[in-house]
Amino acid sequence: xxxxxxxxxxxxxxxxxxxSCNGCDIEIVATLMPRYDPERFGIKLVGSPRHADVLLxxxxxxxxxxxxxxxxxxxxxxxxxxxxxxxxxxxGGVFFDSYNLDGPVGDVIPVDVYVPGCAPxxxxxxxxxxxxxxxxxxxxxxxxx
Amino acid sequence: MIxxxxxxxxxxxxxxxxxxxxxxxxxxxxxxxxxxxxxRVGPPxxxxxxxxxKLMCKDSIVPENAVVSVFNxxxxxxxxxxxxxxxxxxxxxxxxLFGGLGDAILVMYILTVPALxxxxxxxxxxxxxxxxxxxxxxxxxIAYEFPLAVAIVAVAWRFSMAGFSDPFSLATMAGVGSxxxxxxxxxxxxxxxxxxxxxxxxxxxPAELSRVPCDTPEAETELCGGLVxxxxxxxxxxxxxxxxxxxxxxxxxxxxxFLPWNISWFxxxxxxxxxxxxxxFFLLKVIVVMFFSVSLIRVSxxxxxxxxxxxxxxxxxxxxxxVGLMMIILDVxxxxxxxx
Numbered sequence: 066x067x068x069x070x071x072x073x074x075x076x077x078x079x080x081x082x083x084x085s086c087n088g089c090d091i092e093i094v095a096t097l098m099p100r101y102d103p104e105r106f107g108i109k110l111v112g113s114p115r116h117a118d119v120l121l122x123x124x125x126x127x128x129x130x131x132x133x134x135x136x137x138x139x140x141x142x143x144x145x146x147x148x149x150x151x152x153x154x155x156x157g158g159v160f161f162d163s164y165n166l167d168g169p170v171g172d173v174i175p176v177d178v179y180v181p182g183c184a185p186x187x188x189x190x191x192x193x194x195x196x197x198x199x200x201x202x203x204x205x206x207x208x209x210x
Numbered sequence: 211m212i213x214x215x216x217x218x219x220x221x222x223x224x225x226x227x228x229x230x231x232x233x234x235x236x237x238x239x240x241x242x243x244x245x246x247x248x249x250r251v252g253p254p255x256x257x258x259x260x261x262x263x264k265l266m267c268k269d270s271i272v273p274e275n276a277v278v279s280v281f282n283x284x285x286x287x288x289x290x291x292x293x294x295x296x297x298x299x300x301x302x303x304x305x306x307l308f309g310g311l312g313d314a315i316l317v318m319y320i321l322t323v324p325a326l327x328x329x330x331x332x333x334x335x336x337x338x339x340x341x342x343x344x345x346x347x348x349x350x351x352i353a354y355e356f357p358l359a360v361a362i363v364a365v366a367w368r369f370s371m372a373g374f375s376d377p378f379s380l381a382t383m384a385g386v387g388s389x390x391x392x393x394x395x396x397x398x399x400x401x402x403x404x405x406x407x408x409x410x411x412x413x414x415x416p417a418e419l420s421r422v423p424c425d426t427p428e429a430e431t432e433l434c435g436g437l438v439x440x441x442x443x444x445x446x447x448x449x450x451x452x453x454x455x456x457x458x459x460x461x462x463x464x465x466x467x468f469l470p471w472n473i474s475w476f477x478x479x480x481x482x483x484x485x486x487x488x489x490x491f492f493l494l495k496v497i498v499v500m501f502f503s504v505s506l507i508r509v510s511x512x513x514x515x516x517x518x519x520x521x522x523x524x525x526x527x528x529x530x531x532x533v534g535l536m537m538i539i540l541d542v543x544x545x546x547x548x549x550x
Binding site (some may be wrong): 069072074075099102104105106107110111112113115116140143144149172202 | 241245248249250251253254255261263264267268269270271339389429430431433434435438439440441442443446502
């Protein structure tokens with residue numbers, strides 16, 4: 066994996082809904098609006114997983130979405146970061162132990178940053194992005210030494 | 211002979227570097243304009259450079275069912291042909307490097323090559339999204355070519371009626387050496403016609419560059435990025451660079467035909483000061499043209515559906531271009547302005 070400083074300053078985000086109630090998706094859209102303006106840091110939403118650096122997963126991964134989630138994850142070019150937005154992706158949330166869940170997200174694909182909340186506020190999602198960038202910088206420093 | 215080869219190779223390399231840098235700066239300025247119009251701060255000016263550096267570091271994935279050779283060649287051809295455009299377009303009042311070898315008609319042909327390369331890459335990537343995007347790109351190309359051709363040919367024809375020996379050369383249109391621009395040779399009716407053609411060219415620009423509202427072939431919400439859906443890493447970076455260079459070439463073409471004044475024609479400066487003043491003034495004109503033909507339009511409009519796009523360009527904009535052409539023809543018949 067080749068990490069660079071430019072990656073931290075130009076995170077392109079792909080948004081994947083794995084069976085969420087749309088609460089987290091609305092909060093993601095709220096994070097991207099002019100009030101918070103994440104484009105200041107080069108963050109922008111892209112339409113194809115091939116272009117993306119960050120995969121934002123919402124929802125608890127229902128049975129039908131498991132293969133799709135794995136496939137989208139594999140379609141992304143390295144280096145990539147996975148962020149799991151909302152309580153559902155961590156534990157199943159209100160859908161915990163349901164018959165139709167293959168999740169949570171951590172069981173299907175490796176997750177780098179969890180953002181808890183039902184649904185998490187935009188500030189929490191921004192904090193998650195900051196943590197993801199801090200993690201990338203830590204890995205980079207460890208490699209440089 | 212060896213001098214000529216060195217000059218051509220060195221000049222091409224210089225134009226490539228200048229074109230890429232100016233193109234990326236233009237994309238950054240465009241994003242800054244758009245951000246400020248939406249009451250945001252927006253990314254730093256060097257954001258496109260960061261994006262390209264990042265894409266160069268990323269893996270470049272070739273899909274399993276892609277035609278590998280075409281898939282990898284398309285981004286290179288797109289960038290190379292976009293740079294080739296700059297060799298034929300007068301920049302900052304200089305005679306273009308290959309100006310004696312090709313004219314406005316050749317520039318119109320080369321303008322289609324980056325789009326054709328993207329179409330080939332889209333079809334070669336073996337994804338249904340990219341295929342639909344490639345089909346839409348071809349339809350868009352057919353739609354905007356006619357108004358673009360009318361606008362350029364009308365101006366060239368006016369130059370020939372005024373007795374210029376090489377009317378189709380972009381250097382003649384830009385007044386390189388002569389200091390005569392299209393506004394100096396047309397009469398009152400011709401001025402109205404040229405204003406209409408200027409607006410037509412401004413409207414063709416977003417379609418040529420696949421920007422909102424004409425980004426139907428790349429529509430990321432419906433087609434996941436359309437033409438470039440399967441591209442990643444280095445290949446995507448090359449398309450990104452080609453987009454920047456094309457933005458520069460398209461705006462420079464608009465400047466060369468309709469706004470070619472140099473600041474040194476008006477104030478009596480010579481030597482290095484004149485050179486620097488001309489280059490700065492030219493870049494300002496390019497930024498103004500980009501603001502009105504790319505940034506303003508893309509912020510104030512939503513995406514067209516593909517059939518709306520065709521009816522807009524073949525209907526209204528083609529009619530506007532023909533009206534502009536008629537005005538210029540009437541201008542000549544009524545002996546307005548300079549007529550031989």
